[in-house]
Amino acid sequence: MILLLTGLGVLLATGLVALPWRDGLRAGRVAAAGSVLGCGLVTVPAVRALVGWDTPALDLPWPVPLGSFSLGIDALSGFFVLVVALLGALAAVYGVGYLAHAAGHRRLGVPWCLYNLLLACMLVVVTARDGVLFLVAWEVMSLASFFLVTFEDEREEVREAGWTYLLATHLGTAFLLALFLVLAQGGSLRFDTFRELPSPLASVAFLLAVVGFGTKAGFWPLHVWLPEAHPAAPSHVSAVMSGVMLKTGIYGLLRVLTVLGPPPRWWGWLLVGIGVTSGLLGVLSALAQRDLKRILAYSSVENIGLVALGAGLGVLGLAFDLPVMAALGFAGALLHVLNHAVFKGLLFLGAGAVLHATGTRDIERLGGLLRRVPSTAHAFLVGSAAISGLPPFNGFVSELLILLAALAGVSERAGGVAVPATIAVAALGLVGGLAAACFARAFGVVFLGVPRQGLDREPAEATPAGMRLAMATLAGLCVAIGLGSSYLVPRLVPAVGELTGLTREELLTVLGWDVGRILLAVGLVGAAFGLVALLLARLRARMLRMREVGSSPTWDCGYAAPTARMQYTASSFARPIVELFSLVLHTRIDEVRPVGMLPSGARLQTRAPDVAEAHGFRPAFVAVARLSERLHVLQQGRVQVYVLYIALALLVLLVWQLGLGR
């Protein structure tokens, strides 16, 4: 516990030291060193909690009414602390180099201080044991990330994104306030005093948690702030926001599930439904984007959907008394939380490096970057394969666990579990296939082929060492988790125990023995796959060594002078899928078709507005604004009228008071 506090202290202290510093580069170095040190310190209690050692909770005197400064770290908190610390430290290392170019014309002390504050708040959020402390940390976390999102506040769209984010996060927090009011039946907001609620109240609390935490996590359709805010932030902050901060929403939801008692069936159905919708619509929206960081942001919606799917299957397992399904579902959800942090962090850092090298995020203007920025490209390739759920990388393992949970449900006779499980199987297949399409497109268009036209400068690998180190570490983790998951997953037993209430022995049989064997086989087959591929590559190289190897332009069906403009574009690549799902995507296509024998001008532009925003939130907010305008009648601007209001209010209060007195 002391280490946790020390870690938090180091984060805040170095942040404060960096705050007034003029020299942006040095400020960054100090703050990043603090991040690494602080994150390193908190991993010790986190790992101890994760393996199941009990650490006593920490209570400090705190002069806040109702609240107490109470921190605790159990296996579930420990797991999320590890995820935060891992990506937080690596993104800080990356950030030093990434922000270096801005050091000349911008004060960097403030963003670095905010960055460390953000990390510290996320750590407090996942370890808080008191409602008030939780909400305070939650709010500071949201504000810190808001100021980081608006880092480049001279740009119109960044300010716009910041406001959307601020509004969305506070709407979510409003639901959380209500949630804690419902939970605090005993009068105290300390987590250990929360008791199981009677069934209708528990369901209310669950729904409040789904909306409140779902807004932060990015469940569809509460995700609308996410594709705006994440691309606007500096890339290492985007990585932390997408990779980790969304997970605080997942943490909150899981934590609430642990105190609500045995779940009714429909909670599971709801979560599976949210998972399927978020997964499918997230990946489809990602496919339709042309801004690299927006693609990644939408793909976060998809991955959060997969986490919700796993958790939903776990809840169904609990509700139908199927311990194996419950254990597999929650273990899959937790592992996907970690995996998504790793590969989405990696991809955002890679996108940042692309932005750093070329100055644009518009993939239609990029191409052929593999030759120019090879280390970024290779890291991005690993991330793309991992996020598409391809073996032998880590994304496959968590999707496999979620699928195994679904299969456990498919084999059941009861329709209440078999039908959602079947839907989950189909959704996993479809989402997996679409994710592969999405990231084949993202990687292929940006890094392969020939450079497209429209770049202002020649891209060069200026990537500083810190950026490369962070990306290489994350890429290595993608492979390591993919191959060594049989070691990792049994370590999740205490955390899954917190969520399912199953005993250690039961869980060890499922996750340690059965799944351990499965994952060992997956790791071995994955390693064999890599080995066979390497051997074949060697063989191929040997075959070609003595032969004639020529070079000639790409075969374009007889056309001898292909140019970069003839390359397939990202929009055309996505078009078959976008058209297939036009019912849910509502893509707008503006085109001028070529006409006549000798067509002169033709134009095609596709735009993919967010469905939830265009058809849900925007009309709703317009309606609210219109209703609010009616209130203008009250706002006359004359003092006399306002005095009248005051007198009326006093009169009403007086009457009310008299009425109560009777």
Add this chain to the structure above:
Amino acid sequence: MMPSAVGMLVGLVLAPLLLGVVNRVKAVFAGRRGQPLLQPYRDIGRLLRKGAVYSPTTTWVFRAGPVVGVAAGVVGLALLPLGGCRALVVFSGDFMLLIYLLGTARFFVVLAALDTGSAFEGMGASREVAFSALAEPALLLAMAALVRATGMRSLSDAMGKVWSDVWLPSMPVAVLVAAALAVVLLAENARIPFDDPNTHLELTMIHEVMVLDHSGPDFGLVLYGSALKGWIFAGLLAGVLVPLRTGSPWLNAGAAVVGIFAVAVGVGVVESSMARLRLVRVPQLLVGAGVMAALAVLLVR
């Protein structure tokens, strides 16, 4: 163990023969003598002995595509049971690894196509990812139907009980699963009615157009990789269609191999008797396969 290893070896050796059988069936239907049955071996051998030509736009990703394709096929064979004969590696959910291994192969083939910077190959890649994304749920649902029908979660165990648990009590399930698998097989292996392997109009093709720029050993590996993929899908289908389950794994495996070649004959018959579908119809057929597989899941009592 022994029969499984031999089964894998048989797949490695006989996979190209499937293409020869399909071509021979088509030739017979067309009234031609057709190429020799062993022609695919000769093609692959000749290509492997050649030099290669590369476009200057390509990188190592282009060269990795065929290699990953063959590696995925080879490792995938270790996960494929031959009818009642168990696979070399068996675990719960192993079919997911098999399907996703083929997905990794497809991912790299698609990247290799995009690496050439050609509009045609990009077009093929775009269609390939769209159609395979629709085929994947159909395939997973067909597997889920087998899991539900047999109560077994690994491919080998489920296939081992196909006869007693699926064919005997509920034939419609087996028929639906087989139909879904057959559609996916035709789509994933670029056969008519999804794709025409013989056409030379690049615009109309899906799979073939993605490998236009590969030459020499690379193209040889592409051919061998797609032969392995065809063997894997035919093996899955034959496992459901040939419900011969005896005590002897050798006999089971033999029956399955016969079944695999029967599937190849069936593919040849389909190719000879059907025209290619219009591209807009392709997704409908794939979604139909998914619906059939979902129906199969629901029909299991």
